[in-house]
Amino acid sequence: FFRAASTRQHPGPMSKFSPARVKALVHAFQSYDFDGDGNLSADEVMRILVEMGMDGCREDAEDIVRRLDTDGDGKISAQELASAGRADLERLDSIASRAQAIGIGASTAHGFKLIPTLHGRDCIKAAFQLPEVGGYAQRCLPDNDSWQQQLKEVAMRHRTGRHDTYHDPAFPPEPNSLAGDGDAPSVLAQAATQWRRVADLAAENPAGAALFPPGGACTDSVQPGKAGARHFLAALVAIATRPELLDRVFPPEQELNEAGVYVARFWRDGAYRVVLVDDWLPCDAQGQLVAASSGLMDHFWVPLLEKAWAKLNGSYSAIARGTFPEALLALTGSLLPRTVPLRGYRRDREGQGALWGQLRGLLADGSLVGCGSKAKRQQGIAPSTVYLLLGLHEVDMRSAGLQRLVHVRNPWAKGSVWTGAYADSEAWSQVPDAVRAELWGPTGAPGANGFWWMSFADFCEQLYCVYLGRACRSEAESVFRIALEAAPGHPDPCFVVTPSNGGRGEVHLTGPDAHALPQGAAQSLLTATLRVTRGPCRDPDALDAVARVRAGGWHCLAASVAAGEGLLVQVAADAPTRCYLHVACPNPCTV
Structure with a gap:
């Protein structure tokens, strides 16, 4: 098929190829310029044909280049494409039409670029371009050396005494940062009457303060505050159990600093975005935080990350919207979101078995899983709330046989917990002592610190859906x-x-x-x-x-x-x- 034009070209009528059509054809082939040098090599032409499933592509590719390369440099330029004869234009038109039909291209008019990754996988993405929207360019930076340079400049100005502390002009301690234009007034916007620096809040703790407690992030007492960003904070609690994920969001080399500048990293709009924030936090009339907190006034990683997320989204009011899976994707850039409604599994025992196996496989592969409750309170489970699914376990009950149990956590630790079967010690009397001690862990009882166990059948019945943040295995x-x-x-x-x-x-x-x-x-x-x-x-x-x-x-x-x-x-x-x-x-x- 592609050798149809291999005979000697000759002049002829060009009615099929108007100047506009020739220009469009040239533009189409320029989109297959994989190395970006402005020309097409035989390797690049061969790559197009290979991806189209053609055999003997090397010979065809070399023949195309040889016929169109008039200056002898071994490549095809845009001018040489535009000067091609009718037979070659028909040949190229056939290739371009089929290639476009199956989506082959490197850097097309839509901004595609084919890039190999460190793991040997191909990655198609656009180069980092900030949208042409007022204020967006000030809210985030590309994930390259630019943010590190800006951080160094802030620290240098502080050391030389030219500036006392960092004040973020794009997200100042003002009402517009609490509720932006068009945002409905939030509970936080109404409660916040002042802004206080982290350094001042830390100075009130005689034992000292830090970004994290010794040993890393502790999520046992995280509190959501009044911003309403519970989906985001639940995802933050989930990734905090995985230090390698949290380090990606909040670079670990940071510590409390007098300059008052901190960095966070999120996946947003097709790329990692780096957000710089100052350390001014919204507080009430008594000087207490109204934003999210770690539960203790001596560790500040939670309110600073929430502030960075609010800045990227435009205001604190804006972050009340969203879902747990998309927050996982924003915090990691790699955990693929999906929501699985549970309604279809409530009476389907065979389907429950398949879902059980799927969830066990996901947890084993490093995925993070959450679950959403129904719109009304169900045996202690709060309405419209995100919980974390920590594990699945099959337990051999002494008289009831093998039972499937689900380990669930309220991310706020002291919040609502399940009050049904397996929520108290009496229900565990059928479980061997060694197994019970292993499953309860150091808490010594079910329901402590927001953790509980429930049967998988009750899980499917009482919860509304499962949220998946699926980890992809690079080897598979x-x-x-x-x-x-x-x-x-x-x-x-x-x-x-x-x-x-x-x-x-x-x-x-x-x-x-x-x-x-x-x-x-x-x-x-x-x-x-x-x-x-x-x-x-x-x-x-x-x-x-x-x-x-x-x-x-x-x-x-x-x-x-x-x-x-x-x-x-x-x-x-x-x-x-x-x-x-x-x-x-x-x-x-x-x-």
Whole structure:
């Protein structure tokens, strides 16, 4: 097929290729410039053909370059593409049409760039670009040397006496930082009557203060404060049990400093964003924190991270919105979010068994799992609350046989706990002493410090859903991070992910941060369509899976494919906007 134009080219009518069509074709091939040097080499042309599933690609690629390379440098320039004869233009048009149909491209008009990662996986993402929105550029920095340089400059100014303490001009201790324009007045905004520095709060503790207690973060007494960001703080409590994850968010080399400047890192809008904050915290008339706290006034990692999150989102009022899974993704950049409603499992014992096995596998792989309660109080479980799922255990009861138990935690430690079966000591009389001591741990009783056990059947009955922050195993899966732009009237961006041996693929679609969009664009609707393909062709019998999100929203699509099949993802928008995707597929796979 691709050798059809291998005969000698000759002049002929060019009616099919108007100047606009030739220009579009040149632009299409420039999008396959993988090394960014402005030319196409034989290797780059061969890569296109390989990803299209063609055999004998080296010969075809070298023939294309040889025919179009008029200056003899071994590459094809944009000028040489534009000067090609009709036969070669037809050949190139066929290649470009098929490549576009299955989503092959490096740096297209939508900003794709194919980048190898340290783990040998491909990563497609846009270069860091701050959205053209007033104030956004001041709220965060790229995750490179720029933030470290700015931190050094602040410390230098403090040491030389040019400035007493750091004052953040983008998030000052003023009412607009409590409730931004358009935000409804929050409980915190009404309760906060003053701002106080961490250094002043720490000075009131005669025993001294620090960012963290000795031995690292302690989550036994974290309190949510009045900002209402319970989903974010529950996710923060979850990752604090994993030091390697917390260190990514809050660089561990930091300590309390007189300059009053601190750094946090979040995944937002397709990249890690670094946020610098000062140490002014909202307090009430008595000088007590109204923001989140570690529960003790001598450790300040919790309120500083909450403040950084509020700054990135525009105000403290803005962080009352959100969900636990998207907070996990923002705090890690790697745990893929998904929500599993439990209603369908309540009467399905076989389905419960499958869910039990899935959850055990996720916890074993390092995933973080939460659960959401129903809208009304259920036997001690607070309404519309996020709890953490810590573990699953099968216990051999003396008379009742093998029972499946779930270990759950209230992230606020002293909050509401389950009062049903296995909530008190009497229910554990059937459990062997050694097993009971192992499961209860140092607390010595169920229900202590916000921890409890319940049967898996009760878990499915009493809770509303399970929140998954799925960790991908690098030896088994490849993860593609994709950033793109979509707009009405332009070709819908698309790509194909093909696991060589088949398997289940997941596509996580995230809308952009509403604060990172121009006025009016926050309501744009993104639609992602997931289809199964066979080679470059769509399977006519495959059903489409469709996800729709707006700014700040997210959705997960999943499908299983056989060997030789792929997942084609196409994104459309009803207004110009950005969107971000995480795609996970079994190794080996290509995109």
